[in-house]
Amino acid sequence: MSRLLHTSDWHLGRSLYRRSRDEEFDAVLAEIVSIAQESKPDLIVHTGDLFDSPRSSREKLRAVRVLDQLAAVAPTVVVAGNHDSPDDFELLRYLTGPARGRGLFFIDRFREPEDGGVLTFDTCGGQQRIRLAVMPYVHPNRFWERSMVFGTTHADYAAAMRELQARLTAALFEGHDPKRDVLVFAAHVFIAGTEPSNRRHKGDCERHYPLPAADLPPVDYAALGHIHAPQPVAGVRAGAARYAGSPLQLDFGEAGEAKSVVLVEAHPGRRIGALPRPLTSGRPLVPFKGTLEELAARADEYAGAFLNAQITGEEGDAHLSRKVAEIVPDAILVNAVAAQDASPESVLGTGLDEEPDLSDAFGAYLTERRMSAGSAQDAVTAFTSLLGELDEEDPPPVPAEELLRAALAHPWTEAS
Template sequence: MSRMLHTSDWHLGHTLHGCPRTDDFEAVLAEIVDIAQESQPDLIVHTGDLFHTSSPSGLSLITAITVLRQLAAVAPTVVVAGNHDSPTYFRFFDMISGPSVGRGLYFVDQFRTAAEGGVFTFDACGGEQRIRLAAMPFVHPNRFWQRPALSTTTADYAEGMRGLQQQLVDAMREGYDPDRDVLFFAAHVYVTGARRAKSERQVSESFEVPPENLPQVSYTALGHIHRPQVVRGPAFQARYAGSPLAMDFGEVGEQKSVVIVDADPGRPIRTEPRSLLSARRLDIFEGTLDKLRADAARYDGTFLKAKISGEEPDVHLAQKIAEIVPNAIAVKLDLDLEPAADILVDVDPVEELELPDAFRAYLGQEGVTGAAADDTVAAFIKLLNEVDDEAPSPVLAEQLLSAALEDVWTETT
């Protein structure tokens, strides 16, 4: 029996509303290493978005290489680039930690044909079986741009992806032995119908792959979507491993995991999600300060988003919440305010409001009333007057140009 461990979307370097997640990353990545050491897979696959940005910090780089080397000590480890990852960094990683220096780490920076390194072969079960893996990193829609003055359409993207995918699958099937070989496909892509978390704004539905276009292999390992899930539709199982920890409050309540995949040639696979439990919990509170006070113990050690109702706007509200739940990491505060009809300005709809009145109307719609609204509007008017009284500050480029014109260099003979 061949075994693969599927993980994805680490997003190293991610912060939550300004709060570093360093401790959570260390804990959950150590958990993944422990699962790998305990389950002893024949292959480990990371399906993209290793980093949160294409310019990761030094700490994120060190963390990634350290953990990936620990995984590679268990089994060959293949990492495909996601849309957040830098292909240049991946090429650099391959130079310093790839097979050329004797390590079992493989980085796929961009789409590559089989001849260029897009298809891998690994022995499994002591050589009795063989795993063949086709790897497809994130492919930007611009790759399929063909017509002048027109952008790539969804149909163009789906057709282009199908063609690239078929190249890899055809190569993977060359010399295929149905009694020995297990075929896997790994891709960083959005599959039509996948359920996204509310926080996943970066995922565009304009460029997607229909589930029926996924290849007929034993298992398709997917990255890009943070919510762990099985993709409905293809004849063979395709699954998003999801992110190892909740990236935002839109992912509250999701059970994060990695996936263990067991496969034998010619037989249905068996998948086992392994829960990741060590990251600090994200939670959302909605209610009054009194209710928060009664439930305070529940939020110990959590990242807390508090949506407070029944309170006037108050600059000290965040401090009050911190005193009520001192052991929570309160990183986001919302006020649940109703629009205040008494503060709205009653004017002819075709008449344009003066800025202070328009601002007062906006405050009313946001539920800011009474003295808080008066003070805010007064400060707004003061700022407007200061702007009107001041001459605009010179732009740096303008200063440099003026200095150059005052001291023109003349060539002498």
């Protein structure tokens, strides 16, 4: 029997209302290492968004330290997600990869099968093998052409991705021995029909174009990343494709989600077993809406939790946060607002002399302008997507700019 441990979407460096979550990350990563040491998998796969942003050297050190511990248990493969920098992954691969005698494999960008797109790992003393095809996040702009004035469509993207996957799948099945091989596909991709944690996540994912579940390769197990809510993929046979999800509740859209890694057990030629292993180290994120009296009656529920409180029947003055903090001293108060009239300062949970997160600041402004909650969330989603484009190595095309470039490259001259 071959065994695989699947984890994903760590988003190292993520904060919550500007509060560090380093202690939580350290605790949950230690929990993942402990699960690996106890379960002794033959292969460990991380399916992308190792980092929340490519900017922090401290997070790179945290990642490498933990991945080193995992690689001491089993070969560990990390595919780049849309939040990861391919250049950073290439550097990490050079510094820590197999060429340095270590069992860490950083997959920085799409690679052809002969160039690291398909990997083979012996298991069970060489009696079995896990054959792994890897698909890091592929930006839609990769398939944009100058002739396509309005950019890549969903159909174009799906067709192009099918072509890439077909090349990997053909190599995966080349020399396939059904009595010996377990076939695995690891990808950072949004599969249509899966459920992101909230409206903001859904808008972000759809910007990266959903692909139909039917397009997944016919493998024993598809290890997927990008969606933060752990879940199986509908439309494929039971257990054959799963999102491992994020290891912590990263924002209040994920409040209440049970987090996990996935332990996969597979015999060649038989249906695999995919068992989520719960992760318990993270602080819960708890929203509350009600009166101060109702909050006091439930205060014990919020010990150790991040609390986002909307208080009814109160004025949104400077004393509200203090009142809430006195009622729930064991909670970490990230937000306390009057439910009917939220001010920018109370929404952000910061003084106006501090620099807020831009998305939070924009959301506070919309709240002040009394925009409905649904419309405000949609506007913040679009705003956050535009900010995200600034971090893209391959920024979205501007059709007018491309047409101008083409005109300058081929100037029109009057016929003589």
